[in-house]
Amino acid sequence: MSWKRDRPETPRGYHHGNLKEELVRAALGLIGEKGPNGFTFAEAARMAGVSPAAPYRHFRDRDELLADVAARGFQAFEASLSRAWDQGRPDPESAFHRLGRAYLAFAHDEPAYYSAMFEAGVSLDASPELRAAADRAFANLRQAAEALIARLPQNKRPPALMMALHIWAMSHGIAALFGRADGGRRPLPMSAAELLEAGMLIYLQGLGIGPETAPPPAV
Amino acid sequence: MSWKRDRPETPRGYHHGNLKEELVRAALGLIGEKGPNGFTFAEAARMAGVSPAAPYRHFRDRDELLADVAARGFQAFEASLSRAWDQGRPDPESAFHRLGRAYLAFAHDEPAYYSAMFEAGVSLDASPELRAAADRAFANLRQAAEALIARLPQNKRPPALMMALHIWAMSHGIAALFGRADGGRRPLPMSAAELLEAGMLIYLQGLGIGPETAPPPAV
DNA sequence: ACCCGCATGTTAGCGCTCTTAACATGAGCT
DNA sequence: AGCTCATGTTAAGAGCGCTAACATGCGGGT
Incomplete structure (x- = not known):
């Protein structure tokens, strides 16, 4: 449950509202930091403040995000x-x-x-x-x-x-x-x-x- | 225990005898097939007919094998x-x-x-x-x-x-x-x-x- | 010939990831 | 107001990297 309030920036309701964009930005940041292999679907979700399964509503799998x-x-x-x-x-x-x-x-x-x-x-x-x-x-x-x-x-x-x-x-x-x-x-x-x-x-x-x-x- | 006898080629005892070389060959094959990311430490071990932990006796980690x-x-x-x-x-x-x-x-x-x-x-x-x-x-x-x-x-x-x-x-x-x-x-x-x-x-x-x-x- | 050390292999297990299935919420249309 | 469906959550299975503790047996020393 820790991921829920890890990023206290803008509190949000059940729906994120702009998840797809934020996932892309997170992925970009992770790739920049740790190379294309260091990037992780789960971690991008964590960064966006959502559960690890949420990204699957926007991308079929990790490769599609890439x-x-x-x-x-x-x-x-x-x-x-x-x-x-x-x-x-x-x-x-x-x-x-x-x-x-x-x-x-x-x-x-x-x-x-x-x-x-x-x-x-x-x-x-x-x-x-x-x-x-x-x-x-x-x-x-x-x-x-x-x-x-x-x-x-x-x-x-x-x-x-x-x-x-x-x-x-x-x-x-x-x-x-x-x-x-x-x-x-x-x-x-x-x-x-x-x-x-x-x-x-x-x-x-x-x-x-x-x-x-x-x-x-x-x- | 299935990995133990997957490759009936040359039966071997407890010790493999030439594991390091065979791991490198297996890695090479996997990289050729599925790209450098598709290659897996565990699968290379499987191919060589040893347990998933055996490779660590020859390489510190996956990157060292690579x-x-x-x-x-x-x-x-x-x-x-x-x-x-x-x-x-x-x-x-x-x-x-x-x-x-x-x-x-x-x-x-x-x-x-x-x-x-x-x-x-x-x-x-x-x-x-x-x-x-x-x-x-x-x-x-x-x-x-x-x-x-x-x-x-x-x-x-x-x-x-x-x-x-x-x-x-x-x-x-x-x-x-x-x-x-x-x-x-x-x-x-x-x-x-x-x-x-x-x-x-x-x-x-x-x-x-x-x-x-x-x-x-x-x- | 024996035995013991150490390299090499195995088992068990933790933590992580990817992915799916089943369920929950609430935004927006009618 | 009520329904629907997109979007989110929870739970869980499978696979992987890696480590710790244990097992085996090769080979050198006595």
Whole structure:
């Protein structure tokens, strides 16, 4: 019976009124603290001040809550990327670098979301909304790739999808391996953002995009 | 008492004789089947034909077994990469492409190992052997980077560490996002190996390494 | 040849989680 | 006012991680 009055904040009646939202917030907090595996359905319920069975009125099981968190993460991610890209203004190059920084900033500032999205083992097929949100986020990378490719002469244009996948892969690789401050991984001579920026400059140079005459950056 | 004779293979006495090895093999199988989270200490014990408490004579806890699996994974990984690199013979370029294919082949052929190494949330600090094995594996990437850089004129050489990190990040990014056959991720117009190969060619081109006159590959 | 120590395995049990079934409450529609 | 159904609670079963106390028998020392 201890869970009943553990959080004296706002006393409530038999019905919570906003349980689903609060469960998601609790899950996000727990994932952020203890990783996607440390998160527990029961503990989220405790945090929301309800019994361990209450969450089942809102989510079929633990995985569905995780998928919901991941979907919200992709929505926030999409918003962030789309804001950074800003339709390629003022020019595709600078917008593209904003996009890269936004990618890593999201992974860094929202580790709980990023965990749920990429490290919790949630399949994109878990729900249609999840898939859709992920697709919308990826669409930003693809748009950026297309805008940059448009700068090339027709006969030197790589497939936009391939280029977008490269961008995504390097961004995710850097975020996953070196993105978190002290995730037990390797210490770096440079920040993740700088690493990505340098990598992308070299990659674009390889495509023939960017400061045509400049040598690869000596970072 | 059902666990006692579940596996009638080789009857054994009170002592198992080779439990530690068999637990690792069982863990590897379970991780391969159900992901790093589906793996259970108790089930590994069941598979080995011992009581649920027996594993604690060989591993402090579940995480230590996971760390052991990860360390063995890095050892196998290192062996694979080192064989592929073969000290840069016959020339750094072709050896480098072998290395890339070996990276993805390992992620593809040994998903259980790769999961334990990168997706199970095992910190590299979990044991000194783990850290050492991971370092040895990474050293191969760094060696390859150095050999390729040596082809450049002195004043155009990027830092070898940075280049190795880029290679690792793109390889891991591709493996994590698209490496597994049907991991619930996105269907691709090309194989992961082709994607990595193309990405690396573009990247090297950006550094000024590779077929100097050829345009980016039209894959 | 004996015996004893210690590594290795077993039994029992605590506390936790996930999940379901049966029951309780009260908000909102008619 | 009364009913209904979404939303909450209680109770309970199964499984897991982990520990403490006990059992076995391999292998070295006498």
